[in-house]
Amino acid sequence: MKYYILFGPPGAGKGTQANAMVEKHNLCHLSTGELLRSEIAAGTPLGLQAKALIEAGSLVPDEVVEGMIEARFKGTEGVDGFLLDGFPRTIAQAEALDAMLEKDGEAVTAVVSIMIPDRMIHERIAHRATIEGRADDARPEVVENRIRTYHEKTEPLVDFYKGSGRYHEIDGIGTIDEVRERIFTLMDRF
Numbered sequence: 001m002k003y004y005i006l007f008g009p010p011g012a013g014k015g016t017q018a019n020a021m022v023e024k025h026n027l028c029h030l031s032t033g034e035l036l037r038s039e040i041a042a043g044t045p046l047g048l049q050a051k052a053l054i055e056a057g058s059l060v061p062d063e064v065v066e067g068m069i070e071a072r073f074k075g076t077e078g079v080d081g082f083l084l085d086g087f088p089r090t091i092a093q094a095e096a097l098d099a100m101l102e103k104d105g106e107a108v109t110a111v112v113s114i115m116i117p118d119r120m121i122h123e124r125i126a127h128r129a130t131i132e133g134r135a136d137d138a139r140p141e142v143v144e145n146r147i148r149t150y151h152e153k154t155e156p157l158v159d160f161y162k163g164s165g166r167y168h169e170i171d172g173i174g175t176i177d178e179v180r181e182r183i184f185t186l187m188d189r190f
């Protein structure tokens with residue numbers, strides 16, 4: 001099985017590119033953001049716990065997302081691998097992921113990191129706010145907190161994965177098609 005991690009700041013275009021990647025490589029797309037938003041929409045206890053944190057631009061607890069991911073690994077059949085989008089987001093989550101995969105003799109195949117500068121994060125999220133209506137996109141202070149959280153908690157994962165030679169950067173500036181082609185060229189190597 002292949003285990004790809006789609007990495008990058010909020011607004012880098014992960015969700016957009018994920019759709020093309022899963023289709024071409026027969027992967028199951030696991031977006032923790034989307035999974036959490038459906039828990040919120042369904043009004044589950046987990047959703048209730050996550051709602052306030054997400055709307056403040058903070059992370060939900062590691063155990064919550066780790067449990068969601070592990071359950072999907074176990075319950076998904078008929079795919080050649082997984083595309084993790086929005087997970088891991090902390091070093092603790094990355095270590096938990098390695099442990100989960102190791103139990104089954106598996107490992108992370110590659111980290112595909114879409115890079116955009118901070119000023120573009122603001123532009124992209126402001127644009128998305130007008131289209132998707134996500135509560136966490138609407139307020140500038142929440143977006144600021146997400147960007148800060150990304151730099152503090154998530155960016156350290158770059159070194160974590162670079163150390164094992166699994167980290168690959170993609171230039172996220174350009175059209176959707178251009179970025180997709182860069183990703184496809186990279187994925188053909190695995």
Ligand code: ADP
Nearest residue numbers: 010011032033034054058059060065086087089
């Ligand atoms: P973005 O487009 O900002 O990257 P996501 O849709 O991936 O947003 O996630 C939205 C929110 O869901 C995050 O700001 C965070 O509160 C929560 N979340 C998603 N994934 C995780 C995770 N792996 N760990 C903790 N919180 C998460």
